[in-house]
Amino acid sequence: MFSPLRPIYPVAGIREIENTLIPSARPPLMERAGRAAAQDAVRLIMDRPGPILIACGPGNNGGDGFVMARQLAQAGREVIVAFGSTADRLPAEAAKAHADYLAAGGTVVSDLPAAPANGWALVVDALFGIGLGRPIEGRYASWIQTLNAQPCPRMALDVPSGLDADTGQPLGATFRATHTTTFIALKPGLLTNDGPDYCGEISVQRIDIDAPAWLPARGLAIAPSLFRSHLQPRPRNTHKGIYGDAGILGGSPGMVGAALLAGRAALWLGTGRVYVGLLEERGPAVDFAHPELMLRQAEALPERLSALAVGPGLGTQPAAAALLVAALERTIPLLLDADALNLIGTDPKLKAALKARTTPTLLTPHPAEAARMLGTDTASVQANRLHAALEIARSCRALVVLKGCGSIIATPDERWFVNGSGHPGMASAGMGDVLTGLIVGLLAQGWPAESALIAGVHLHGAAADRLAREGIGPVGLTASETIDAARGVFNGWLIEAQRDPRHPGGAAQRPGR
Structure with a gap:
């Protein structure tokens, strides 16, 4: 592997x-x-x-x-x-x-x-x-x-x-x-x-x-070799506080499911606590499918978070823009997706606030969102996806994944990565929300921003590939199905890493072996 x-x-x-x-x-x-x-x-x-x-x-x-x-x-x-x-x-x-x-x-x-x-x-x-x-x-x-x-x-x-x-x-x-x-x-x-x-x-x-x-x-x-050093076993003497507090901000009326998908993905990847802040005032008080999630009103997310994702089902109303302004001021790793990107693409002040951040910022646009951020059209982005990803990373001083066939990750210093995992069955509603949850879950657990972005993107595609091999999809695959598969793939990587004698803490380096 x-x-x-x-x-x-x-x-x-x-x-x-x-x-x-x-x-x-x-x-x-x-x-x-x-x-x-x-x-x-x-x-x-x-x-x-x-x-x-x-x-x-x-x-x-x-x-x-x-x-x-x-x-x-x-x-x-x-x-x-x-x-x-x-x-x-x-x-x-x-x-x-x-x-x-x-x-x-x-x-x-x-x-x-x-x-x-x-x-x-x-x-x-x-x-x-x-x-x-x-x-x-x-x-x-x-x-x-x-x-x-x-x-x-x-x-x-x-x-x-x-x-x-x-x-x-x-x-x-x-x-x-x-x-x-x-x-x-x-x-x-x-x-x-x-x-x-x-x-x-x-x-x-x-x-x-x-x-x-x-x-x-x-x-x-992109391959697991890029983030192998972060695939570390958990100590037996441990507790949930070690594995971070992730926040998800989104879920406007009619879009609560997007925020829940992101929260569930973060939870199932091992995050210690996951808080979901919903803009829908009449939103659920509990996720009965996954009651471990802590649901709040959007403005009631805890101040002390390890990482925050803004965007799944956020909407573009003034209340959403105000919450985004506050999120950009936080000094924690921040992931922006969906309508958070659309708001930034149409507001120079928000883009300036994004560029001024000194803590890690990750952006996960699809081609249409990338076009809005660049002031162009989707066809122009697709005509040179690598150039578009690098330009967003440079202009926003952020890590970027331009989603699509062969998702491209770009860094502000002009390095780039291309992902090959995944299949066309992932072109379905909610997949981007699951990706957001996987990445913010790794950020909350202390992964470096670049490694979290690379691993999350590759893991999401690998989960869909596993399901296809098992006869689940590609046609008809749903976003929620990839969450469980991602957990399985990730744990498989952990096991393989510990068996690899080249890995820090691997079989050849553990005491008594």
Whole structure:
């Protein structure tokens, strides 16, 4: 479970690493990439007979395809290469790969051939790589349409052609892979926005390059390894006061359930005491499903809290804005979600108060809320999710998670993380409220703000993944169902951490072992 951390680089970072290494790389990077892709292809279609179709483009991605074709042919596979350009228009290294393929007995066809009677064993997209910055049109768009229609494994080299490697935005016609072999390191566009729908299973081939040794990574893929040091066992001599007091502020008329969901999530993740402050004057005095929650009127939340979340069902009425002003003045970790973010997005004074805070602040916008905070529209946020998250973190001096497919966590010092847990079944009412409760529960228990945000986001998705494996969802999954699953996943992490000899207090370091 505690696998090595995986760095993520935007295209500019990958280019910087490549340009540093290209003059001295032996064997050349293209040779390494094509060989690694061939090895991935063999594993992918080990039991599938028939020919392999590789569509090569007019650049270095096509060069990777030629190397791959040569390697596969030498391994005894039947390979057909479609190449829609001419050798004299290829970059130097790709031209050499083309010549080496021909010298080894390979041939090319100038257009995609008809599929054989029994179909292709594999089709490979080696058309356009990470440098593509415009929509694919004309002949290559037609090729992509044909390749996408093949009922066999479909493999992309580095990034599916037509997908922006930085943003995950499709640029016109886009190859829809079942498997993507990407080189050196992950790219953000593979992991967020539409990227996961086009990439399929992702294999990272480092091609003997330790990328962080050449360029420290600003981005990382989220995994439990990032917060392993905080997965500590509880001492036997303990009491609830050790595990903090979390406050939830929200629950305006018609939205009480949002605040209750957040409170329940914090409670079930081990918070010592959870107070829920409701704006609904006629709200319940007790949560009969979970009477452990302490329900109050919004203005009656205790002064002494370990952490506070504001937003679930808050509303945007003047009373809500006044409560938000008071919350921003508190010197405790503060999480803002939902209508708290909408209020800040429309009030410069609230945004200035947010920016002036000196204690940790966490923001959890979905794309529409992020757009309001940035003074733009949802489409602009989604067009470059990483940029949007970083801009909010910088301008608000806060930790931010931009929710959505491949949720992005950004820090004010321009580090960022992409989450891969979760599934489409989480697109249902109340999921954001549960996430808020999980995060504020960790904050209340003393977790550092960054670790609490990373762990809460990953845990929420992992809980939904566990339920899907058990046949609960993805379709029809409800937010409340993820609360119990999150507790189970979190306790599983605790157990695994204690078994890990590398973990502080793990099996190899405990007395008597």
